[in-house]
Amino acid sequence: MAKLTVPEFKEQYKNMILRLYAEDVKDSDAHQQYTALALWLRDYYAPFLKATRQHYENDRVKEAYYFAIEFLPGRMLETNMLNLGVTDVVTTAMMQMGLDMDKVVDAEPDPGLGNGGLGRLGSEFLDSAAALHMPLNGNGIRYQYGLFRQSFVNGYQVEMPDDWLRNGNAWEVRKENRACLVRFGGNTWLAEDAFGRLVPHYENTTDVLAVPYDTGVVGYQNQTVNTFRLWSAELPTDPAVTYTLQQKEEVNEITEILYPDDSNYEGRLLRLKQEYFLVSAGVQSIVRHYRKHHRSLNHMDATVAIHINDTHPAMAIPEMMRILMDEEFMSWDQAWAITTKVMSYTNHTLLSESLETWPQDMVAQTVPRIYQIIQEIDRRFRELQTPVYGADRVNRCAPLGDGTVRMAYLAVIGSHSVNGVAKLHTELLEKDVLKDLYRIYPARFNNKTNGITMRRWLQIANPALTHLLNEKLNGDWCHRPLDIMGVQSFAKDPTFLKELQEVKHKNKVALAKKIRARENISVDPEHAIFDVQIKRLHAYKRQLLHALFIIDEYQQIKAGQPLSVPRVHIFSAKAAPSYYYAKEIIKLINEIANTVNHDPAVGDQLKVVFVPNYGVSEAEDMIPAADVSEQISLAGKEASGTSNMKLMANGAITLATMDGANIEIADAVGEDNIVTFGMTVDEVGAYTNYSSQAIFDSDKHLQKVVNALIDGTIPNITREGRDIYNSLLQYNDEYFVLADYESYVKAQDKISTLYQDPEKWYSMACINIAKSGQFSSDLTIARYGDDIWHLTRDQVGVN
Ligand SMILES: *Cc1c(COP(=O)(O)O)cnc(C)c1O
DSSP, rough: OOOOOOOHHHHHHHHHHHHHSSSSSGOOOOHHHHHHHHHHHHHHHHHHHHHHHHHHHHHOOEEEHHHHSSSOOOOOHHHHHHHHOOHHHHHHHHHTTTOOOOHHHHHOOOOOOOOSSSHHHHHHHHHHHHTTTTEEEEEOOOOEEEEEEEEETTEEEEEEEHHHHHHHHOOEEOOOOOGGEEESEEEEEEEEOSOEEEEEEEEEEEEEEEEEEEEEEOTTTTSSSSEEEEEEEEEOOOOOOOOOOOHHHHHGGGBBBSSSOOOSOOHHHHHHHHHHHHHHHHHHHHHHHHHHHHHOOGGGGTEEEEESSSTTTTHHHHHHHHIIIITOOOOOHHHHHHHHHEEEEOOOOGGGGGGGEHHHHHHHHHHHHHHHHHHHHHHHHHHHHHHHHOHHHHHSSSSSTTEEHHHHHHHTTOOOOOEESHHHHHHHHIIIITTHHHHHHGGGEEEOOOBBBBIIIIIIOOOHHHHHHHHHOOOOOOOOOOOOOOGGGGGTTTHHHHHHHHHHHHHHHHHHHHHHHHHHOOOOTTEEEEEEEOOOOOOGGHHHHHHHHHHHHHHHHHTTOOSSSSSEEEEEOOTTTTTTHHHHHHHHHHHHHHHTTTOOOTTGGEEEEESSSSOHHHHHHGGGOOOEEEEEETOOOOOSSSHHHHHTTTTOOOEEOSSEEEEEEEEOOOOSSSSSOOHHHHHHHHSSOOOHHHHHHTTTHHHHHHHHHTTSSTOOOOOHHHHHHHHHHTOOOOOOHHHHHHHHHHHHHHHHHEEEEEEEEHEEEEEHHHHHGBBHHHHHHIIIIIIIIOOOOOSOOOO
């Protein structure tokens, strides 16, 4: 394909604006400019999308389907330009036409189809798979409203609907010709047909039409474009059937909203319907597609892999059984052999309250045929395993128990692979959360530490650092992530370290400018440490520990002792609307910010910023400017974490507990290049008689900090301050905040000391960047492809 030139692009772009809006470029607004550019890019990659599909089909290439109830793709304009290799031509042309590229980029809505790390991981994987020419397809739900938009009123979180589709979605293509019917409710029974086969009969079901919308996932400069498919619920089109208004409402609401909670699953019927809707539509379309190209279903695992990302899509297992038995007339044993070979599962949590379960009667009423199949999976599992492992163990880990369907157990039993998302997490799954099933199926368990795509988090988010790396590294680190290691040789080069410092400074100035414009807070990019904690608001992530330290610093300043280094504490986090305690923490931090930022005695020494509406775009603004990466969850609670990896790749120093992937980061950079603190998992586990009150009583310094919650030091938190105080003392501090406090303060002091020696600090930053390559999701997805799905791919370029 001939290389695109600036004049060619301008011509085509002007035509696009004319066709779409009957206007000249100069009369268009930013949204029109964005839409026209997105549609131009879609046209540009359409031939690659077609060729990729044809290659997979004609060459009978094995394809994997990644099922997830959440994705968090981020904006796609810059990614697609980068991956298609047209960034320079397009930006030059846009400039020549007098257009402001920043405004065009900002006009794209950031699709909030996920809550946090889980959804983001799925999107990173799709990006990396396309970069490796690996046949991986995404399967999710096209929520009409994404995760709520967050703002603050009087320091309280306020939630507003995220109407991300209001102006249409330029990337997607509706494929009504690929729609499927999904059945809910009613009654089911089995009866013999004319051939003596048992077939299910249904009555009084509610049928829903699942319509797919496909978006291309553009590979990094390799002409691969994979498919990301999102399903939307609609009324079936049968003209003989009429629907009441209420029936219409019931159907439409299935894909109306994303559940704004990534850890506690509200036992809501609608959520169960969303889960079955996704898997039924997805699995039906996979089998239908397979049928078009293959005669026998017996070897489906040779060309199809289905991945269950967390338990929400676990009904893919009984749904596949249903299709193979009821529609393809296979025996149970035949169907089960295929299903377990096709399915694989990733667990994402260690919080016991987050292991998903559903009341059996709810499942029986909502998806009766699926419930029958789960009962049979349960019966056979018990029959087969009880003689070997005993009734106690088998009762503890069978799919049905305590009147519920236990989704994680169903997922393990119906899959050939079960993985955790960091070494420690996988170990804890085997030892604790899933220990009974590990005993029965040890060979299924494996670890796949999470990863991040360097394209978004370095090449797009941090052009200054990318430029510096390109200058220094001969190897093509953009194709070979481990090549970033090469900058390690500059870790003692004062000239390079100065350049690295200048890059960070430039990014801090840019963020300070945005904070000034958006939050009306002045922060000092010259002298202050930018100390960043950005992630969902959850008690186990311990934003409270960080907040208590800020109170501590404030009290120190008020007592006449200036901080050794000025600090800017930057938070960003959404709390689930029903998570009362998390919202109280938000209020607390906002009131600390209010107090500290307006106290003339504090000045520029200490600032606190809570950036509202955390999402991928906000993360892209903050991460390149971070000096310190706060990863301070209670050990044993964070499965992996990925913001830790993004921040490290951008040269932030990690301040961390030994939890999740922090442990692997510590291993990679060595103890001199990370600041760790707090109890280990084993210490937490061995702590049998924890008394937060005893710790409080024995530490005067800590008392003063904690009392600030209730003594008026921080105004406007009468209720919240008291509740948080009580959580720490009366309710014995579930996440050991007070137990780790002293150790955290020491670690923070160490950060301040290190920061005052810029050569030392940027040498540490350099090592962190150098070692970040191993956390590239290109490497992670290659391991999924090799070990779990058995897919073909290009080399990751790692020797
Ligand atoms: C990376 C990312 C996360 C995950 O953050 P953790 O600190 O690993 O929990 C959540 N939300 C967004 C928008 C992200 O980009």
